[in-house]
Amino acid sequence: MVAKIATSLTISPSPLSVSPGETKSLIATLSRVRDGVTIAGKTITWNTTVGTILPTSGTTDSQGRVTFNFTAPSSVGSGVIQFSFAGDNTYKENSATINCRVGLNPTSLAISPSAYSVYSGETVDVTVTLTSDGNPVAYKIISLSTSTGTLSSASSATDSNGRVSITYTAPTQQTSATITATFAGDSQYSASSNNVSITVLFRTFLVLKKPDNNPLANTTIYYGTSQGKETDVLGTTDPQGEVAITNPSLVGQKIYLKSSDNKYVGSVIVSESESVTTQVTEVSEFPLLPVAVLVCGIACAAVVVWKVLSKPKHKIILKPKRR
Numbered sequence: 001m002v003a004k005i006a007t008s009l010t011i012s013p014s015p016l017s018v019s020p021g022e023t024k025s026l027i028a029t030l031s032r033v034r035d036g037v038t039i040a041g042k043t044i045t046w047n048t049t050v051g052t053i054l055p056t057s058g059t060t061d062s063q064g065r066v067t068f069n070f071t072a073p074s075s076v077g078s079g080v081i082q083f084s085f086a087g088d089n090t091y092k093e094n095s096a097t098i099n100c101r102v103g104l105n106p107t108s109l110a111i112s113p114s115a116y117s118v119y120s121g122e123t124v125d126v127t128v129t130l131t132s133d134g135n136p137v138a139y140k141i142i143s144l145s146t147s148t149g150t151l152s153s154a155s156s157a158t159d160s161n162g163r164v165s166i167t168y169t170a171p172t173q174q175t176s177a178t179i180t181a182t183f184a185g186d187s188q189y190s191a192s193s194n195n196v197s198i199t200v201l202f203r204t205f206l207v208l209k210k211p212d213n214n215p216l217a218n219t220t221i222y223y224g225t226s227q228g229k230e231t232d233v234l235g236t237t238d239p240q241g242e243v244a245i246t247n248p249s250l251v252g253q254k255i256y257l258k259s260s261d262n263k264y265v266g267s268v269i270v271s272e273s274e275s276v277t278t279q280v281t282e283v284s285e286f287p288l289l290p291v292a293v294l295v296c297g298i299a300c301a302a303v304v305v306w307k308v309l310s311k312p313k314h315k316i317i318l319k320p321k322r323r
Contacts (some may be wrong), residue, residue, distance in 0.1 A: 006033040007094040009044075009085055014098040016081065017106055017133075018072040019188040020052075024054070025233035026068045028083045028096070031062050038040055038064025042085055049129055050079025050100050063234035076103040104190040105132045107179050109142070111196040118170045119246070126196075128164045128181040132189060136162025140189070146269025149200070174202035189256055194239045202248035205275040206234075206268060208241045208257070211282050220260035227267075245270055 012027045027250040045057045045064045051072045058066035066276040083308045087093030110129045116126050128314070129135045135158070137149070142164045143155045152167040168179060177198040185191030217239045224230040250270040255267045257280060266280035276303045 001145065004087065004092045005090060007031065007039065007085060007091050008036075009083060009094045009096040009252055011081075011098050014096075014102040016070065016098055017140065018070070018100070018102055020072055020074050020076060020102055022188060023069055023071045026070050026081070026083075026098075027056075028060075028063045028066045028068065029116045030085055031093075032091075038062075039050070039091060040064055042088070042091070043087055044083055046081060048079065048081040048100075050077060050081070050102060051095045068231070070100075072100075072102045078102065092106070104185065105188055106141065107132045107137060107183055107185070107189045107192040109183060109192050109194040111181055111194055115197050117199040117201055118168075119201050120170055120172050120174060123167050123169045126166050126168050126179060128194075130158050130162045130164075130183055130192075136160070137189060138162055140183060140186070143184070145180050145182075146176045149177050149198075151179070152320055168198070170198070170200045172204075173200070177216070196236075200317065202272070203244055203246050203253070204271060205242050206270075207275065207277040208237055208243065208264075208266070209277060209279045210264065211279065213279070215239070216259065216264060216280055217241050219264075219309050223255045224257045224258075225253060225255055227256045230256050232263075241273045242275075248272075 008031050010029050013028070016024065016026070018024050028044045029038065030042055038060070040060050040062050042060045046053050047069065047103065047162040049068055053068050053070050055068065058060050058068060060066050069119055078099070080097055081100055082095055082097045082295060084095040085093055108131055110131070112127045112129070128142055130140055130142060133308065139225065140158050141155055142158060144151050144166060146152065146168065149171045150169045155166045156166065158164055169179070177200055178195050179198065180193065180195040183189070183191060184193045208221070213223055215237070217237055220236045221234040221243055222230040223232055223234045234245065237243045251272045252270065254267055254269045257268065258264070259280070263283055264280040266278055268278040270275055
């Protein structure tokens with residue numbers, strides 16, 4: 001008697017995970033164990049403890065495959081599905097069993113960047129991605145909120161890659177914020193949410209104008225908290241005369257300003273939430289009277305001293321007394 005050829009029966013996907021009422025295709029493939037060659041024209045049957053399968057049986061095609069449609073029940077649960085090949089005069093019988101879970105597909109939300117710092121008033125692009133078992137979930141509504149600051153949208157649908165893109169605008173004060181993304185779930189997918197923490201750093205702007213009202217552009221500015229001691233670098237103005245202040249300890253203080261070329265000076269009280277425009281004074285425009293008096297005083301004193309020192313000395317001549 002000729003020995004029968006051993007067979008292999010595989011099912012895809014395995015395990016099977018479906019949501020209530022969902023229909024999914026199952027493919028059974030019959031092949032020879034010794035060389036993996038698929039076997040055509042053989043009948044495959046099934047037996048299940050959960051849901052329904054159509055057709056009731058099928059014949060393998062030229063690639064050794066049969067496709068069945070599995071429909072999950074309307075309630076959550078789990079079970080097993082078994083596919084069988086009864087064997088014949090040439091091939092040995094075989095069977096394959098897969099586990100089936102009926103429930104909502106799990107989801108997760110990822111937010112990028114996951115944590116970051118941003119200056120007050122600054123904007124940053126945020127991407128939210130919805131996935132299920134690592135696969136993107138498209139065309140689902142994501143709700144978005146923030147504890148402080150503003151978002152470009154309060155809700156949006158995921159694209160074909162499971163992504164939603166929004167813009168976050170930080171508040172004008174130094175603080176911390178949270179962005180929360182939520183997927184409410186539906187008949188196929190479970191709900192999920194995630195959040196990201198944001199550190200809002202202090203930053204305000206100072207606009208410097210020259211006496212002719214033109215911007216003091218592209219100039220390094222020094223500052224100090226007392227006049228005549230402008231030794232710390234504030235920054236360099238842009239073409240519009242704007243320079244950033246990022247030191248929160250300066251809020252509410254009056255600071256004194258000086259340009260790096262010592263040509264302009266000024267002062268301003270730093271505001272936390274508003275940009276301030278101030279006009280600097282050109283040093284050459286300071287009143288000249290005190291300087292003139294000082295110069296004159298020094299010069300006059302010098303003249304007086306010179307005259308005293310240069311005054312001829314009186315000579316005393318002693319002569320013998322005549323008798």
